[in-house]
Amino acid sequence: xxxxxxxxxxxxxxxxxxxxxxxxxxxxxxxxxxxxxxxxxxxxxxxxxxxxxxxxxxxxxxxxxxxxxxxxxxxxxxxxxxxxxxxxxxxxxxxxxxxxxxxxxxxx
Ligand code: HEM
Numbered sequence: 001x002x003x004x005x006x007x008x009x010x011x012x013x014x015x016x017x018x019x020x021x022x023x024x025x026x027x028x029x030x031x032x033x034x035x036x037x038x039x040x041x042x043x044x045x046x047x048x049x050x051x052x053x054x055x056x057x058x059x060x061x062x063x064x065x066x067x068x069x070x071x072x073x074x075x076x077x078x079x080x081x082x083x084x085x086x087x088x089x090x091x092x093x094x095x096x097x098x099x100x101x102x103x104x105x106x107x108x
Contacts, residue, residue, distance in 0.1 A: 002032070003027075003028050003031045003032060003079055004028075006079075007079045010024075010079055010080070010081045013081055013082070014081050020081050020082050023081060023082050023083055023084050023086065024081035024082075026083070026086045026088060027079065027080060027081050027082075027083045027086060029088055029090040029091075030067045030073075030083070030086055030088035030090060031067075031079050032090075033063050033064045033067045033088075033090050034090065035063060035090065035091075035092070036062070036063060036064040037060055037061060037062045037063060037064065038060070038061045038063065038092060039058060039059070039060045039061075040058070040059050040060075040061065041057055041058045042057040042058075042059075043057075044057070061092070063089045063090060063092065066088075066089045067088050067089060067090065072087060073086075
């Protein structure tokens with residue numbers, strides 16, 4: 001509601017074309033990213049730990065940052081109720097996201 005209120009032209013676009021509801025919902029999730037970040041702690045030290053990374057088993061995943069990533073979204077700071085594709089990570093990700101990719105396989 002806040003996103004639509006702050007972008008009256010996008011609100012009007014949605015009112016004029018209700019078939020945009022699905023992309024609008026996804027865009028609102030990307031734009032708001034209610035769960036901004038998540039921290040994970042590995043059950044044990046990664047096998048591939050280097051001397052430097054061995055000091056920690058913890059890692060943070062910043063969904064709010066990923067959802068504004070210009071390599072993943074065209075014009076990420078534009079609220080667009082028709083955005084497609086929209087591979088946002090507002091719900092996290094079942095597969096490792098780019099932020100996790102370097103260390104995740106070593107934790108399995
Ligand atoms: C806009 C709405 C919501 C957002 C953005 C959201 C976001 C998230 C995120 C980012 C995670 C972490 C996923 C991960 O482990 O990487 C999560 C986990 C979870 N969410 Fe939500 N969530 C939403 C709504 C809900 C609702 C309505 C419920 C329950 C009625 C719910 C139940 C859960 C549960 C049980 C988990 C833990 C799953 C697990 O660790 O196996 N979520 N959610």
